[in-house]
Amino acid sequence: MADIIKLLPDHVANQIAAGEVVQRPSSVVKELLENAIDAGATEIQLIVKGGGKTLIQIVDNGKGMSGTDARLSFERHATSKIQKAEDLFNLHTKGFRGEALASIAAIAHVEMLTRTEEDEIGTRIKIEGSKVVAQEVVVAPKGTSMLVKNLFFNIPARRNFLKSDQVEFRHITDEFHRISLAHPQVAFNFYNNGSDVFQLPANDFRKRIVQIFGRKTDEKLVPVNEETHVVKISGYIQKPEFAKKSRGEQFFFANNRFIKSPYLHHAILGAFEGLIRPGTHPGYFLNLEVDPGTIDINIHPTKTEVKFDDEHTLYAMLKSTVKHSLGQFNVIPAIDFNQDQNLDTPYSYKNKEVGIPQVVVDSSFNPFEAVKTTKGNSTSNYMKSKVDGWESLYSGIQMAVDTKGHSHVEFESEVVNSSIFDDGKEIIDHTTTTFQLRKKYIITTIKSGMVVINQSRAHQRVLYENFLKNITIKEAVSQQLLFPLMLSFSTNEINILQEIKDNLCTVGFVFGEVSQEGVEILGVPVLVVESEVQMIMEQLISDFQQEIPGDSFSQSDMLAKTLAKTLSVKTGETLDEFSQVKLVNDLFACKETTLSPFNKKVYVTITENDIERKFI
Template identity: 35%
Template sequence: MNNKIKILPENVANKIAAGEVVNRPESVVKELLENSIDAGANKIDVIIKNAGKSLIQVVDDGIGMSEEDAVLCVQRHATSKISTIEDLEAISTFGFRGEALASIAAVSQFELKTKREEDELGTIIKIEGDGNLLVEKGSFPRGTSVSVKNLFFNVPARRNFLKSNATELKHIIDAFKRSALSHPEISFKFYNEDDLIFDFPACSIHERMKAIFAENIIDALLEVKELTDYISLTGFVTKPAYLQKSKGEQYFFLNKRYVTNKIINHAVYSAYENILEKGDYPFFVLFMTIDPHKVDVNVHPSKLEVKFDDEREIYAFVHAVIKKTLGSYDLVPNVSLEGNTTDVTMKFQNFKSIEKEDFSDRPFSKQFESKRTPIFSEDDIERLFGNLNKDIKAAASPSEVPHPFESKQIEITHQFDGTTNSEADSPFIVMLHNKYILSQIKSGLMIIDAHVAHERILYEQALQSFDANIPFSQQLLFPQSIQLDPADYQLAKDLEPYLTNLGFVIKFKAKNVIDVIGIPSDIKAQHEIDILLDILHEFRKNQQEKRLDIKDNLAKSYSCKAAIKAGDKLNEREMRILVDKLFATSMPYVCPHGRPIIIKIPIEEFDKRFGRT
């Protein structure tokens, strides 16, 4: 009786295994680069022909191998990186499976040259498609060179699945750049069809970022740096002005290994919570260092996935660090005027370098101190814009960073009557077309969109009121009754706990009628019904289009509809209070929908226009 189950021949087993590790030329480049880095290379050259289909060659000046190790390294499960099951629990090298070279050699014409410093002659290993292994000796410098020719020549089905040369080359270049980004201390060169395309000398991470992305990239980014004994996070995140519609520009390196992790991505996105619109993504390059025992990279053959011991703790750490970083910089974009005197266009000059914790370029500010002294009293602010009570303030989560917009008001005594006027020495502030607030600052002119500034203030107050869960409203002298359509009536009923926290006091009656008894202090009493209806309609629109969570959606809907409108006139005192409240928020640069609140026009732009330069 013939047995149906057989042990596969080694060369067939290797071809099957290759499918897990090597699925396109990029996989080969990644594996070979990681081997070179593990070998302690200072210089790595990558040579590509025909998008990797004809040739992939990676040459390094690492420690090299003896003849015995060279012969072993192309066998399956042969590795110098681990030796016991315990080693799997604390992997500190890029390679550890011992599968990559065997898998690559199984689907290509493979050649390896290697030499150690102490050896007179190096070793050459050649493997053809039939699996025969040839060993030769030769004279060449210390290090290792791996040539992979005619990839997938013996598995035509796999070769047919490869994309166009342009697509495959792009994937290869992405893998090359990721390695170069995570190891700026190593010199990298990239040749395509004998042309030197990239030449990255060893340098700092800042210089490597410039070489890979753009010369002025650092000016568009904020530097992240949080070092602890247990876990550290460094790198760069984008300023809000550079949010983009592409997911492709996020780089996360765990102990210098490039990985993809939804938890990390979500933690970063949520730190931008009230800046991001649906479809926007922040660019970031982040490096996390953590004890290898606390993480498992042995999840998938590609080693792109990773599992953390305590995902919640990692999420909270990343979210807090990114939020702290965003709150530590002045993120107001500069605007320049371009063109001749008859045809002027405005252009954002976002590539403006700023120092951490430098908030001196603010209206009304003479100096910044650690303890906040508001420009106006709490009574003033309460009367004009309404304020949350002390219980809510106490319940709101404290800021992790000293508040950046601290100012000390200089009081001036009038020489004639002895009275003091805290506003006498303040720079000018005016309202333009009842839409924009113009104010003098150190570098020139600041322009604030009053509606979206108030929107930002109300949005953060709303979120705080949800967290505090302490209702605070002003009672109406005469309750207002309104009949809603059944859908709005049901929506209002569903949102009642949240509306109550905002300050609405609503009584639900029969036949879809509601009585509005109390309203938030920020809403003018004549418009309470219109604003409540607008909030419900905006909430439903956001629900359909953006799928926000209930609190965020309602906070955005409320702030959008309750904020002052374009055309609403503010007096000077109200404008100053609005600006003061804006700079007390966690993100005064963009409204909850991602629109800019503030721009600056430098004094140099005015000088240029008036011929003073």
């Protein structure tokens, strides 16, 4: 029998490895930025075109490489970070496997330009699909420039799975945020399609956060500091009142490396328990410094998932540290019964005796007596000179007074929410009987029995189809605000709003100035209350961050779903008879009546036979 097991060629093995290391353009950005930081760079430039699919270029002023090292760096598992297996448990650098450049070169056109400080001339290497096209000696500045073009040019299937340029750019921005926050001492410049995105000079951690997420972030931050023999915790958390529905501003760094840890995230949620609204998430920027021997970062190709030796102790320390910071900076309301009241005395009155306040009353003062005071020959009189004609103020007013001399008192009935429908057409079918059950269901009769309708899901379906129609025909009605609303968002959230701004305008939102610091709202759809605009925008941003739709149809669909979910009547709201009938009629006028926009059942039918079987 012939042998059937064969060694794969290097270029095929590199493409297989690239499937783990390079998932999308942001993966290339992450690997190359980490290489630049490991090279000791103090200034790094990131240049992106076409969402990273056309061009990714990273220029640094690090130590650079010699000609031999430059050529060897593209070989598989060639690295300067580790020499033996024990070094894997004492890592102080970002990359260490030596597979990033080989994987990138296998699926893209790569050009490297590098020079060390000792060399007078540099080296340029061009590689296309693992094949070295050219290597030459050139004049180059100190450091390294990596140029990656036409990502996945030789794997069309992988390229077809990439999203739109806006979505890929958003992923690149997320990676840029993570690495620039982990290294505030490094200056970063970020350019996209020829325009500036970020200009971040070297700074401290707090200023770097403010540079990325906007000036208004500074007032939200609460410092966190704790040092033990197990871990050193430093960084900032956001005040509870600034918790958002989206999870964007949540960063853990372990030994200056961004990590994802649902277990430690749960510790943060436990510290904020009772301080934030359900369904919202607190923001935090926390650095954890631990012994490199107690953390394993080699369990995932992206190195964002790590394993700590003693996670339970770390969990307890993190939770107590965050709670301590919330209490120390008076974020948690508290009453101190042991407070020394002498501390409330102003310093200027510290040594003065306490005197009983005196109240002086002029017993001869009469406000109804004409009093003349000579002050600049002016006369003041407390009494009005003429009071004739006061009866005319009450003409036309009839007061109903009972026999005891008290006005009749009328008690208001229970407030009923009937404002969800603005059109006043009389469409009630007086032959139809409806009533509300548990402020959750609407029950109406049909020929064969009755229908039990979930009022929230039914209203979601009605609003969803209305919003989709408005987006399609672009004839939405909006109400202008008397005073424009200024809403503050981070740079990443502003970019998301810029993407969906056109679709928001088609449903009735009117935008004013949109800057990197905030958004001005001039008008809102008819059904939207002014006080709910901030919540609606946060919900929209949260949904778009999680789903990340690419084409315009997906954006319109998600926008309609989010608005329908936010503006629909909720369980617990009372509807009057007109609103109940209107909701039933509008529901059965929809194209799809059985399912809500989120594919949940809207109503159930109970026939007369079903009822009769209950009495057998």
